[in-house]
Amino acid sequence: MDRMPSRLRRHLAALRALLVLTVITGVIYPLVATGVAQALLNDRADGSLIEKDGEIVGSALIGQSFTDAGGGPIRKYFQSRPSAAGDGYDPTATAASNLGPEDVIDTPDRTSLLTQVCARSKAVGELEGVSGARPYCTPDGVGAVLKVFPDRAVSVNQACPAAPFVPEYQGLKVECAEPGRDYAAGRTVPVRGGAGRPAVPADAVTASGSGLDPHISIAYAELQAPRVARERGLARDRVEAMIEEHTTGRALGFMGEPVVSVLALNLALDRG
Structure with a gap:
């Protein structure tokens, strides 16, 4: 050596x-x-796996959808928040949409974040029997956004022959958007409208950062309680008590907000 x-x-x-x-x-x-x-x-x-009748049905850490084969909500179940992970709650594609508050104009190949929020709010409102209206959304569930030119304004997210959500803007006639036409030169003006505080909570219309969040807010759970109680033939106060039983408080007593585990709540409902 x-x-x-x-x-x-x-x-x-x-x-x-x-x-x-x-x-x-x-x-x-x-x-x-x-x-x-x-x-x-x-x-x-x-992995905090959860079993039902001896079979693994999910994880307490990963959300899942409660929808039918066509993607529609199964009415007897509490619904999870939207997910941007793959086709929804895909652990192999965990991610956010990476769309921000300035993403307000639809394109032929992609729906803007604003229109996604508006469409979800409208759908949730119809499902739960409440108003799905929210600021910056049209009644037909798209982003209320104008492209303003010197002689006219265009509701760019409402393709012709749709009727624009407002007939005029600052003295200019508002037109529907002609498919395929370029409106990039116009000034972008989101219109807040007269909607007040939305009846549909924010977590019902936006995905979490991971796309895998297994929880919803207490407000969203309480919004769904009348439908679930009606579909299952249960007293509403019984369903609300089960929501409380499956609510987790703030982390360390002060971090975040109380949340409801959707999967655990739905399994408890199935057990009766």
Whole structure:
């Protein structure tokens, strides 16, 4: 070894360090971490899986949709918030939509965030029997946005022959949008309208940052309670009591807002 070239000695030392660190960080540490997790965290270490009749039906950490084959809501179940993860609640495609508050104009190949929110609010309102109106939305569920030119204004999210949500804007006649026409030169003007505080909560019309949030707000759960009670033939106060039973408080007592686990609540309803 003493006669071994210094360059070779350095390579052998590096190789030994690589092997030792590989064993420590790639074998020993994962085994210890897994063992401690299994011993102390029990079911949470395996993904917080939830079973029904001996079958795994989901995870307490990942939301899921309660819809029929056509994508419509199953009326006897509480509905989750929207999801931008893949086709919805896909753990392999967890993500937000990355659309922001300035995304207000629809294009032929993509619906704007504003119109998505407006359409969801309208649909939830119809499902729950309340007004789906909200600021910056038209009555037909698209973004209330004008492109204003010197001689006219165009409701760019309402394709002809739709009737514009307002007949005129600051003395200019408002027209519907002609499909395929370029209105980029106009000034973009979102119109707030006369809608007050929306009856449909924000989490009913927006996806979470991960797209996998398994919870909804208490407000959204309470909005759905009359429908679920009616569909299941239950007293409304019984359903509301079950909402309270499946509500989680603020983290550490002060972080975030109380939330309701949709899957746990729906399974409790199925158990009666």
